[in-house]
Amino acid sequence: MDILQIKELHKVYGKNELTNALNGITFSIQAKERVGIMGPSGSGKTTLLNIISTIDEPTSGKIVLTGEDAQQLSLKQRSHFRxxxxxxxxxxxxxxxxxxxxxxxxxxxxxxxxxxxxxxxxxxxxxxxxxxxxxxxxxxxxxxxxxxxxxxxxxxxxxxxxxxxxxxxxxxxxxxxxxxxxxxxxxxxxxxxxxxxxxxxxxxxxxxxxxxxxxxxxxxxxxxxxxxRQTFFQSIINTLSLLEGDLG
Ligand SMILES: Nc1ncnc2c1ncn2[C@@H]1O[C@H](COP(=O)(O)OP(=O)(O)OP(=O)(O)O)[C@@H](O)[C@H]1O
Ligand SMILES: [Mg+2]
The missing domain is CATH 3.40.50.300 (P-loop containing nucleotide triphosphate hydrolases)
Structure with missing residues (x-):
């Protein structure tokens, strides 16, 4: 069962100078799963958590937590959601x-x-x-x-x-x-x-x-x-160095 579904999440910050903090993120998480998020500084990780927790609003996209759509909540429902x-x-x-x-x-x-x-x-x-x-x-x-x-x-x-x-x-x-x-x-x-x-x-x-x-x-x-866990750790390191290679 999916506990969290994130669909096509976008977040643009700023008025004149725009920052595309999130550029269309889609994923879901199953109940009892442990999911890690990694990425370079400024890649949008904290923005993503802030939007899931309804501390921040997405520019577009959908967040569904245990079947409840975060965008459709009244203020009272929002505190219940949190x-x-x-x-x-x-x-x-x-x-x-x-x-x-x-x-x-x-x-x-x-x-x-x-x-x-x-x-x-x-x-x-x-x-x-x-x-x-x-x-x-x-x-x-x-x-x-x-x-x-x-x-x-x-x-x-x-x-x-x-x-x-x-x-x-x-x-x-x-x-x-x-x-x-x-x-x-x-x-x-x-x-x-x-x-x-x-x-x-x-x-x-x-x-x-x-x-x-x-x-x-x-x-x-x-x-x-x-x-x-040891081989997983190694694949994490490998993926990170690939990502950093892409940056350079
Ligand atoms: N409140 C805000 N107003 C304007 N820009 C913001 C705001 N919050 C974040 N940003 C910008 O959005 C982008 C993503 O920031 P975010 O904090 O999500 O990155 P991060 O992946 O958590 O980085 P770090 O690993 O350094 O914590 C950055 O370019 C950041 O400058
Ligand atoms: Mg952060």
């Missing part, structure tokens, strides 16, 4: 005056969910993401890897259909990156969610089932996880 999404950012976006526990549970507290449900979700996620011992700390007391695991718990606590992650390991060293990716994948699997992740890092991309390559706002290549 609840189907979970966001993970490069710089964590934690609230610095709240504890880890408060940061994670905030989305459910704002929705006035029951205390029992909130505690139940917190306990399950804290265990899976290995953050039980830091629940009463403040964000400034955390390492980058811990902060990102907290941000993942917050992104997933409301059981979103789709997790959107823009460079989630961009501020982490390679060891913390791998740890965060392992935990993100395992929580995405147990929660039966779906992941769309932008990254520059081939190691991070190799945790996906499929990687889409975009250049100048166009989809130029797509590769699938084959026999194992």
């Amino acid at each position: 609840r189907k999404l979970g966001f993970v950012f490069q710089d964590f976006h934690l609230l610095y005056n709240l504890t880890v526990r408060e940061n994670i549970t905030l989305p459910l507290v704002m929705r006035q969910e029951s205390k029992m449900l909130i505690t139940e979700r917190l306990v399950v996620l804290a265990k899976q993401l290995d953050i039980q011992s830091i629940l009463d700390k403040y964000p400034f007391e955390l390492s980058g890897g811990q902060a990102q695991r907290v941000a993942i718990a917050r992104a997933i606590i409301h059981q979103p259909s789709l997790i959107l992650a823009d460079e989630p390991t961009g501020n982490l060293d390679s060891k913390a990156s791998r740890n965060v990716m392992e935990l993100l994948c395992s929580v995405q699997e147990t929660e039966e969610s779906t992941l769309l992740l932008v990254t520059h890092d081939p190691v991070v991309a190799s945790y996906c089932h499929r990687v889409l390559f975009i250049k100048d706002g166009k989809l130029v290549n797509e590769i699938h996880l084959g026999a194992n």
Whole structure:
């Protein structure tokens, strides 16, 4: 089943000087899939995520998430649409005056969910993401890897259909990156969610089932996880160097 369908997406920025950030992108993602997006700086990756999350409007094209067309929504429906999404950012976006526990549970507290449900979700996620011992700390007391695991718990606590992650390991060293990716994948699997992740890092991309390559706002290549992660990693590197060759 397709959870997300993107059809002929175009985005033009500017009035006098125009930037074609997206030039007709079409793809779909199946439920429970992990899809990576790679491409040079300025190729339109963040624009694509912003449009899927309805933070930004496309110039033309279609976004359908769990059967709901993002272009046809009223304001009220739009906030409901966004609840189907979970966001993970490069710089964590934690609230610095709240504890880890408060940061994670905030989305459910704002929705006035029951205390029992909130505690139940917190306990399950804290265990899976290995953050039980830091629940009463403040964000400034955390390492980058811990902060990102907290941000993942917050992104997933409301059981979103789709997790959107823009460079989630961009501020982490390679060891913390791998740890965060392992935990993100395992929580995405147990929660039966779906992941769309932008990254520059081939190691991070190799945790996906499929990687889409975009250049100048166009989809130029797509590769699938084959026999194992090591060969997938190698094909990602090869595809990237081909792409860079094209640029030169
Ligand atoms: N709000 C905006 N107004 C005008 N132009 C924009 C805006 N946002 C992005 N752009 C332009 O659109 C193009 C795509 O930008 P985008 O941020 O999507 O790239 P990206 O692939 O995420 O790059 P990076 O890897 O550096 O994060 C760039 O040329 C950028 O300058
Ligand atoms: Mg970007």
